[in-house]
Amino acid sequence: MKRPKVWRQLAMCSLLLFLCTGCWDAAEIDDLAIVTAAGWDIQGSNVVTSVQVARPSELGSTSGGGSGGSTGTSQTFVLEQGVGVDPVSALEEARRKLSRRMILSHREVLVLGEDFARQQGVSTLLDEVVRDPQSRLRTDVLVAYHTNAEDILKLPYALNRMPARAIRGMEQTGTMPRVDAREFIADLTDDRDPYAVGIEPVETLSENEPQTFRLDHVAVFRRDKLVGWLENRQVEGLLWIEGEMRNLSTTVSVPGRGYVGLKLDTERSTVTPVLQRGRPEIRITVQATDDIIENGTSLDFNQQQAVEQVRAAAEQQIESDIKRTLDVLQHQYHADICGFGQKLYEHYPRLYQTQLKPNWDQVYENLPVDVQVNLQVRRSGLTVQSLK
Incomplete structure (x- = not known):
């Protein structure tokens, strides 16, 4: 039986090396700032954005009794802010304050401060959501009831490590409807006034976490601005x-x-x-x-x-x-x-x-x-x- 020539063996080994080059665009999770929720408020003539960034240790599975099995506290995420003349510039200012690359593709919740929704309107913000390749149109849209988005994003939820996941769970198991960015934008473009679910802080019985949040009320919009609440x-x-x-x-x-x-x-x-x-x-x-x-x-x-x-x-x-x-x-x-x-x-x-x-x-x-x-x-x- 003839043995393959040496040059053929070398050629096959060289081809196999191309399959072992690894992922050229790989990024370690410790190098990323993964945003799970974001909020917008109005401050004078400026826009303030707040981004809720998950701590890397809180993104793993809760099984196995490891460090990722903690319940929700204010230590499971970091809140960073930026100020600008519009939502994009405010988001960019928050990005510059982070030591890691901001990732928006995991953003599950958008919270609009009541004053922002009444005065600024949401057209510019939603335009950024539509155009940014990282954004997801399935991101839920909520309005802070009689408060600011920053005050909501500071609050933990005891049963979930990440508050954004708790909001998703409330929408699935509760009576309030789920309104995402896709539905909100579709209503605006179809000459239909949109609405969104309200989110508000509530007191708890825990001394360590005196406040959390709940979904209640419906925010009524006329075109792209908030005009009132259903209660x-x-x-x-x-x-x-x-x-x-x-x-x-x-x-x-x-x-x-x-x-x-x-x-x-x-x-x-x-x-x-x-x-x-x-x-x-x-x-x-x-x-x-x-x-x-x-x-x-x-x-x-x-x-x-x-x-x-x-x-x-x-x-x-x-x-x-x-x-x-x-x-x-x-x-x-x-x-x-x-x-x-x-x-x-x-x-x-x-x-x-x-x-x-x-x-x-x-x-x-x-x-x-x-x-x-x-x-x-x-x-x-x-x-x-x-x-x-």
Whole structure:
């Protein structure tokens, strides 16, 4: 058997060397400043940006009992700031203060200070998010409720090492909707007023970490500027309209009987524009199924009449929440965050472009809205009568 020539062996070894050259653009994690959240505030005529940079030891897996298994404290991240005439220059100033290369591709949360959102508007900031190759359009957009973004980004969360991950978890398991940069920008470009979830500091029982944060309220924008907030049951009204209601347990007052606790099982809503004698109207239909989880009345749910009383009371409460929300949006904030104009354009494009859009502010304020709620009570629990 012939042996391969020596030059062929050398050629094959040389080719294999090219496969062992390693990653030419590799970067050690200790050389990177990985931004997990960023915030913007207004200071006089300047913009202040705050970046939340994760400590490298906190980016590993929590398994195995290693150093990466700590819970969330203010020591798991570093907050750096920059000041500039616009968001880009402020971000660049913060970048210069860091001893490591700033990485924005892991930025999960954008927090807008309330004053920034009211005075500056968000168009310039979102323009940077769209154009920067490092940015992700799935970055969540939130507004600091009656405070600054800096005050929010300072706060830890006990169950998560990185606060940005805690915010993501709250959006997935809670009742508040998730609004990312892609959806926010799409609303602005589609002639629909956007909205975002509010985030606010709250007191804790811990002496080491006296404050943390929670998601509450909805920030209402008119075009690219904040104009007000939806609070309490107004938020629920918006969620019913948007079909975003989930994980909700609520208490319904049954007239003359007491209170019944309901847990939402499924929900679906439709927003349909119609023409009545040539004038536009909006019809909102909500369909939902609920389970009874608490009976604080003397009603016996073996009786269909008792179930019907609960169903009627729940339908009336949902309808009232929706109408209360629409009244604030149409007559106080004049903001079309439900996309009624968008729906009219989809169904009647010529009518919208020629007659409605030129005077949309007046049309929207006086736009009739009919609300229909159909709720089914599916289960009443393991017992039908109150334990009282």
